[in-house]
Amino acid sequence: MTEREVKRGGVRELSPIDVYMLLPKTNCKECGEENCMAFATKVVNREVVIMQCPPLLKKEYEKAYKQLSEMLKPAIMEVTIDTGDRAVNVGGKLVMYRHEFTYFNPTAIAIDVTDEMSDDELLGRLKKTEGFKYGYIGQELKLNMIAVRSTSDDVEKFKFAVKKVVENTSLPLILCSFSPTVLESGLVAASKRRPLIYAATKDNWKDMAELALMYDCPLAVFAPNDLNLLRSLVKTLKEYGVKDLVLDPGTFPNEGLTDTINNFTMIRRAACKRDDELLGYPLIGTPIVAWAESEGAPEVSAWNEAYIASMLITRYADILIMHSTEGWALLPNVILRQNIYTDPRKPVAVEPGIRTFGKPDEKSPVMMTTNFALTYYTVASDIESAGLNSYLLVVDSEGIAVDSAVAGRKLTAEKVAEAIKESKIEEKVKHKKLIIPGKAARLSGEIEELSGWEVMVGPRDSSGIPKFLQEKWK
Amino acid sequence: MKTVGKEEEKRAGITFDPEILNLLKNFGEIELEDVEIELGDLEFWFQPGAVAAPPRVLAPPKVKPTTILEAPFTFPIATYPGQIAEVKLGATKGKGGTRGKSIVIGGEKSPAFYTFENPTPHPPVISFDVFDVKVPLAKAVKMHVKDVLEDPAAWAKLSVDKFGADMITLHLVSIDPLNPTPSTPKEAAKTVENVLQAVDVPLIIGGCGDPKKDLEVFERVTEVAEGERLLISTVTLDMDIERAAKAIKEHGHVALAFTPMDLNQARQLNRRLFEFIPKDQIVMDTTTAALGYGLDYAYTIMERARLAGLMGDPELQQPMSSGTTNAWAAREAWQEMAPEWGPRELRGPIWETVTALTLLLAGVDLFMMMHPAAVKTLKDVIEGLTGKGRGEPKKIANWITSRI
Numbered sequence: 001m002t003e004r005e006v007k008r009g010g011v012r013e014l015s016p017i018d019v020y021m022l023l024p025k026t027n028c029k030e031c032g033e034e035n036c037m038a039f040a041t042k043v044v045n046r047e048v049v050i051m052q053c054p055p056l057l058k059k060e061y062e063k064a065y066k067q068l069s070e071m072l073k074p075a076i077m078e079v080t081i082d083t084g085d086r087a088v089n090v091g092g093k094l095v096m097y098r099h100e101f102t103y104f105n106p107t108a109i110a111i112d113v114t115d116e117m118s119d120d121e122l123l124g125r126l127k128k129t130e131g132f133k134y135g136y137i138g139q140e141l142k143l144n145m146i147a148v149r150s151t152s153d154d155v156e157k158f159k160f161a162v163k164k165v166v167e168n169t170s171l172p173l174i175l176c177s178f179s180p181t182v183l184e185s186g187l188v189a190a191s192k193r194r195p196l197i198y199a200a201t202k203d204n205w206k207d208m209a210e211l212a213l214m215y216d217c218p219l220a221v222f223a224p225n226d227l228n229l230l231r232s233l234v235k236t237l238k239e240y241g242v243k244d245l246v247l248d249p250g251t252f253p254n255e256g257l258t259d260t261i262n263n264f265t266m267i268r269r270a271a272c273k274r275d276d277e278l279l280g281y282p283l284i285g286t287p288i289v290a291w292a293e294s295e296g297a298p299e300v301s302a303w304n305e306a307y308i309a310s311m312l313i314t315r316y317a318d319i320l321i322m323h324s325t326e327g328w329a330l331l332p333n334v335i336l337r338q339n340i341y342t343d344p345r346k347p348v349a350v351e352p353g354i355r356t357f358g359k360p361d362e363k364s365p366v367m368m369t370t371n372f373a374l375t376y377y378t379v380a381s382d383i384e385s386a387g388l389n390s391y392l393l394v395v396d397s398e399g400i401a402v403d404s405a406v407a408g409r410k411l412t413a414e415k416v417a418e419a420i421k422e423s424k425i426e427e428k429v430k431h432k433k434l435i436i437p438g439k440a441a442r443l444s445g446e447i448e449e450l451s452g453w454e455v456m457v458g459p460r461d462s463s464g465i466p467k468f469l470q471e472k473w474k
Numbered sequence: 475m476k477t478v479g480k481e482e483e484k485r486a487g488i489t490f491d492p493e494i495l496n497l498l499k500n501f502g503e504i505e506l507e508d509v510e511i512e513l514g515d516l517e518f519w520f521q522p523g524a525v526a527a528p529p530r531v532l533a534p535p536k537v538k539p540t541t542i543l544e545a546p547f548t549f550p551i552a553t554y555p556g557q558i559a560e561v562k563l564g565a566t567k568g569k570g571g572t573r574g575k576s577i578v579i580g581g582e583k584s585p586a587f588y589t590f591e592n593p594t595p596h597p598p599v600i601s602f603d604v605f606d607v608k609v610p611l612a613k614a615v616k617m618h619v620k621d622v623l624e625d626p627a628a629w630a631k632l633s634v635d636k637f638g639a640d641m642i643t644l645h646l647v648s649i650d651p652l653n654p655t656p657s658t659p660k661e662a663a664k665t666v667e668n669v670l671q672a673v674d675v676p677l678i679i680g681g682c683g684d685p686k687k688d689l690e691v692f693e694r695v696t697e698v699a700e701g702e703r704l705l706i707s708t709v710t711l712d713m714d715i716e717r718a719a720k721a722i723k724e725h726g727h728v729a730l731a732f733t734p735m736d737l738n739q740a741r742q743l744n745r746r747l748f749e750f751i752p753k754d755q756i757v758m759d760t761t762t763a764a765l766g767y768g769l770d771y772a773y774t775i776m777e778r779a780r781l782a783g784l785m786g787d788p789e790l791q792q793p794m795s796s797g798t799t800n801a802w803a804a805r806e807a808w809q810e811m812a813p814e815w816g817p818r819e820l821r822g823p824i825w826e827t828v829t830a831l832t833l834l835l836a837g838v839d840l841f842m843m844m845h846p847a848a849v850k851t852l853k854d855v856i857e858g859l860t861g862k863g864r865g866e867p868k869k870i871a872n873w874i875t876s877r878i
């Protein structure tokens with residue numbers, strides 16, 4: 001089945017030695033690492049890329065470079081849409097399950113506009129898409145692309161709409177039409193932007209392939225619920241010379257969900273576990289279909305679209321096209337995406353220990369929380385935004401949130417007593433009062449016994465801290 | 475973003491309950507026109523300067539195919555040495571209990587919903603949370619149950635009759651020694667009996683999290699509900715496992731083995747339980763964290779547990795349960811936020827829904843949930859994933875041109 005010439009090293013089997021053997025082995029430090037072995041280890045862990053080894057790029061190492069590239073090639077090809085600073089990379093996945101390594105290139109979410117929208121509506125949607133921002137554990141969660149759909153099927157209208165989009169946004173584009181003539185008019189308007197062409201089908205593949213080659217753009221392949229056709233089209237387009245492909249096996253809502261999830265799963269398994277190169281491309285899902293299927297309140301369409309999107313983020317979609325710009329529908333999805341794409345090799349935890357906020361003195365309150373990053377950042381931001389002078393004792397709960405840590409005995413009275421002692425907070429304040437999270441109330445008696453500190457049970461959510469201190473901290 | 479004012483939020487709340495339930499139920503299907511795509515002979519010509527990217531030089535020049543090259547797809551079927559245990563919850567009259575029906579969960583031979591490989595033997599089920607005392611609830615949840623908050627039997631009945639609960643989880647929060655006047659095992663058992671009489675679905679009995687008190691209560695409850703095949707939630711590593719297991723075994727119930735996101739502990743607890751209880755009387759819970767608050771851990775632990783079980787690890791072959799209600803611990807689910815994030819009456823239930831769906835795809839067999847709309851959606855999805863429906867290409871063939 002595989003058409004790969006060199007066997008790609010499975011992520012798990014690939015050892016730093018395999019990479020090291022092909023490096024120049026001069027320990028020149030030009031890459032910034034201490035030696036070639038350290039560099040090789042980082043390469044295997046996907047923390048650096050081989051291009052960061054300057055000698056390797058020289059003519060004499062050409063063969064080794066090629067071998068390394070092949071060895072490190074991801075199961076899912078990485079496809080770049082747009083160019084320069086604007087570019088978004090999709091795919092590039094090394095594994096099927098996130099615990100096997102880690103997922104790269106978070107699912108790019110595109111919001112649609114059409115060539116029949118009024119100026120106001122179109123520009124408004126661009127603005128909303130670009131303006132979408134949510135601060136989450138020190139990151140800014142955003143939307144990534146604009147999909148321009150030709151609902152008119154009219155060459156001039158599409159060209160005009162794409163032109164307007166190009167002039168008003170720097171987000172990468174997906175141009176959507178099954179008509180090659182309409183699509184080309186968009187490509188002309190979006191020159192320099194290397195948009196994703198959506199899509200080649202069994203009927204138009206030849207013309208779409210010509211467009212992809214002529215304008216040097218990635219091409220999506222649409223074969224709804226027909227994996228034989230999808231795979232055949234990929235083979236054909238590859239032979240035709242189109243390198244960058246994105247696959248759409250169709251997103252079906254409601255009773256079609258089983259086929260949708262099966263197709264995405266089978267394609268990813270074939271690529272990652274069976275080395276099927278013809279299916280080793282990024283996947284695109286279209287939760288937007290929920291809008292055509294349901295009538296009635298827009299909340300219901302947005303609701304359906306949102307939950308289908310979430311399932312496809314979990315099951316392997318690399319790009320999603322969505323219609324709703326409602327915050328409540330998008331927020332769970334950008335957060336889920338962030339969660340699924342975090343590196344499972346690294347705990348999302350902060351250093352335990354004492355933190356100071358503002359200019360605390362010997363009478364300032366001492367509060368306590370866990371070292372789960374999200375808990376910590378949430379509490380810290382609540383204290384900071386209220387401008388409170390205080391100490392925060394961060395107890396090691398092995399990176400687990402308060403309620404789960406208490407239930408799972410990762411946060412215990414012993415740990416808290418020990419943290420109080422180690423932090424030397426007793427040298428900084430003249431009182432012995434510890435404010436603990438409301439969700440850790442269960443531990444209060446035991447903490448008092450073990451530490452000799454008086455425990456005050458604080459609010460269940462840190463947003464209640466300012467009010468709590470105002471009322472209870474005298 | 476559209477700004478949603480107080481008034482609109484209120485309106486959204488009213489719209490949401492109960493109308494959205496009907497709305498979620500009553501899809502009307504719009505028949506998409508089957509538009510033929512016109513494919514004329516294409517001529518490509520360039521205006522100088524109009525095309526920025528120079529045509530890619532192809533080397534070596536290939537003979538371009540003129541027809542589609544056949545490359546059939548082979549289903550990537552795998553076989554697994556292991557199988558997940560089947561566990562029956564609730565006993566009917568003929569089988570020593572009083573339930574109207576039993577529910578079987580587990581039995582999987584493939585990862586979750588790999589139906590191209592094996593059918594899903596038993597669709598996952600949903601249990602509604604009921605508390606035996608007033609507890610703080612998110613506004614979006616509270617509005618659905620506000621009239622029954624102080625009557626667990628009525629609450630259970632409402633959840634079954636109105637919201638279609640497959641099961642009821644009765645949380646005996648009142649037994650907590652931290653309460654000023656904690657209820658006794660005898661009182662707790664009385665509440666269990668009341669709920670058993672009010673509904674005829676299988677029950678889950680939840681403790682307060684104190685391993686000593688929970689055990690005392692479980693011993694009493696298992697006895698008075700002899701033969702009902704209750705799911706006892708939860709047995710933990712710091713409990714007297716032997717005593718708990720014996721009470722569960724002796725009176726014909728099922729253990730819910732809870733561990734804090736740690737596969738080794740999950741194995742350890744199952745191993746301990748196997749000393750006393752057969753495999754078909756154990757369900758496991760590896761902890762659910764909310765979307766945005768550690769869901770990635772919860773998801774991956776469950777996915778790993780399921781894959782390990784299928785690959786033959788005998789200590790991870792129990793069906794999985796999720797306390798999905800934990801989704802409501804996320805601030806984004808219950809807090810009022812800036813208007814662009816929409817009313818919490820929508821944000822809350824979609825939070826619970828997305829948390830549930832993510833874990834559904836990891837292999838969870840039993841969900842403990844709260845919001846009627848989240849439950850309704852999960853049921854629809856489970857039906858979609860296990861039913862005989864197909865993805866009709868015609869329906870989405872022209873999605874590009876559909877006017878939304």
